[in-house]
Amino acid sequence: MRWSISRFHGRTVALAAALLLAAAGTVTAAAPPASASIAVSVSVDAAQQLATIPSTGVGTNVAVYDPNMTRSDIPGLLGAEGVGSVRYPGGSVADVYHWQTNTEESGGYVAPNTDFDTFMGTARAAGAQPTITVNYGTGTPQEAASWVQYANVTKRYGVKYWEVGNEQYGNGEYGSPWETDHHSSHSATTYANNVLQYISAMKAVDPSIKIGAVLTTPGGWPDGITGPGDTADWNHTVLSIVGSKIDFVIVHHYPNSTSEADLLTKPQADIPRITGTVRSLIKQYAGTNADSVGIAVTEANATSYRDTSPNGLFAPDEYVTWLENGAFSVDWWDMHNGTDCTGLTSVEGATDYNDYGMLSSGASCEPPLNTPFPAYYGTQMITKLGAAGDTMVKATSSNSLLSAHTVRRANGDVDVMLINKDPDNDATVSLGYSGFTPSAAAPTVYSYLKNAHSITSATAGSATQQTVPAYSVVVVQIHPADAACRVVYNKNEWPGGLIGSVTLTNNSLGQINGWDLGFNFGGDTQITAQWNATVKQSGPSINAGNTSSNVSVAQGGSVYWGFQGTWSSSDADPSQFWLNGASCSIG
Incomplete structure (x- = not known):
């Protein structure tokens, strides 16, 4: 050969x-002047696991x-x-x-x-x-x-x-x-x-x-x-x-x-x-x-x-x-x-x-x-x-000239790699998220530019908007929004079925004694079995509550529960979660 x-x-x-x-x-070599900019949309589904690094x-x-x-x-x-x-x-x-x-x-x-x-x-x-x-x-x-x-x-x-x-x-x-x-x-x-x-x-x-x-x-x-x-x-x-x-x-x-x-x-x-x-x-x-x-x-x-x-x-x-x-x-x-x-x-x-x-x-x-x-x-x-043990999740780009890869870190951060394959034009990238609520703070951005001899870093753009120079690799490191609680939602799906898991973390200033987690499925998912939680469903609306063995969640502690379900037209992720009525961040 x-x-x-x-x-x-x-x-x-x-x-x-x-x-x-x-x-x-x-x-670091400077990127050549771009003659134009290509517009790209990237969708990140932080709940859709692909593999562990x-x-x-x-x-x-x-x-x-x-x-x-x-x-x-x-x-x-x-x-x-x-x-x-x-x-x-x-x-x-x-x-x-x-x-x-x-x-x-x-x-x-x-x-x-x-x-x-x-x-x-x-x-x-x-x-x-x-x-x-x-x-x-x-x-x-x-x-x-x-x-x-x-x-x-x-x-x-x-x-x-x-x-x-x-x-x-x-x-x-x-x-x-x-x-x-x-x-x-x-x-x-x-x-x-x-x-x-x-x-x-x-x-x-x-x-x-x-x-x-x-x-x-x-x-x-x-x-x-x-x-x-x-x-x-x-x-x-x-x-x-x-x-x-x-x-x-x-x-x-x-x-x-x-x-x-x-x-x-x-x-x-x-x-x-x-x-x-x-x-x-x-x-x-x-x-x-x-x-x-x-x-x-x-x-x-x-x-x-x-x-x-x-x-x-x-x-x-x-x-x-x-x-x-x-x-x-x-x-x-x-x-x-x-x-x-x-x-x-x-x-x-x-x-x-x-x-x-x-x-x-x-x-x-x-x-x-x-x-x-x-x-x-x-x-x-x-x-x-990402690092070993972090989770690779689904990312979709609207343009074949820009590849997108996403990792959900163990600490809740979501990092996105954007690879601009256009040798002449920058990419203006709009990012959208499912299963993750990004912080409003400007993210840390690492860049490897065309013909460069090092990697640079800066605080730049936002979690929803980034410019990726022509022929470059960019990684955007995004923290989750601050809230009294944080939810990590994962699913493994197949046609007509799925297994989901939910990790709820208590970010508040004290212990929670008794919890009720509310959310709405984005599609027509029906829960057929669950573990480590009591679950009530009415249409797309879910209320998951504690069992006798996980009533209390210490400050900084987490509780995990899971379910099996069916779906026909869509198993879209929940976009919001509420713990005892208070909004949680996602991711």
């Missing part, structure tokens, strides 16, 4: 040592051929970027890498200080969880099991996630042999049967680990092709054999694009379709195990404009859209990658070095070593949007 060449370890021999150019303190959500790859992989400044750079997962030992090299000797098959290059223990020191210093790719191509189940033994029994590192091989469908079975595979058969059936052996050997050492199997990306090559050694394509064959035994599946996402504008459509165009297909396959083959099988995107990047502003917009959109659709980890390819300094182009006023790295490798044509590229800053903006 055309993008794989830059990911081979031989491309990184040009990595050169140089001084770190710190991201902090650099001058996982601690492993934002990840990156590192490779044993990178001499700068474990430098002392790397943990700080990864931590500042918000990286919570680091994949090792690096793409295709994993299928020729022997961890015990820290060598590649046939003497390929392995950089000093990239052995497993040194890597683990860097990952732990960064606060990131490792994902280990064991050697399928030239290794054995016993070698993998020994790695688990060393990592989790001998050293007590607690490495949770392990994947069997890299891109095994690239082993020549379908005609493109970029992935080393010394098995006598390269069929999907052979891979899957061997995965069962890896699982058996590795979990015999540590039953608590999670093991993943490689799938082709639905809709990408070679999805849908039946190899000569199989009766079905790769995904159907692999999952029919290992579906009930694996803990997660692995896909990679390198969308091909015809233009900058086309690249920026890919998160919304590709990811819901891919995850829908993968979930359908899991459901088909994993049986009772289906609900517990996760999705890991262990490699992702653009195939063009990698070191320029389009990728600075693509990166956060890519990460967050995958997480909203249920992936538990997305690993960028990669931290450092390198370039041969040929074929350099200019994109939106900046040089594209054809380097897949988040950070400069310090090659002769590049900025100094570890200078962040735009994808780094775009990814760092996710730290302004």
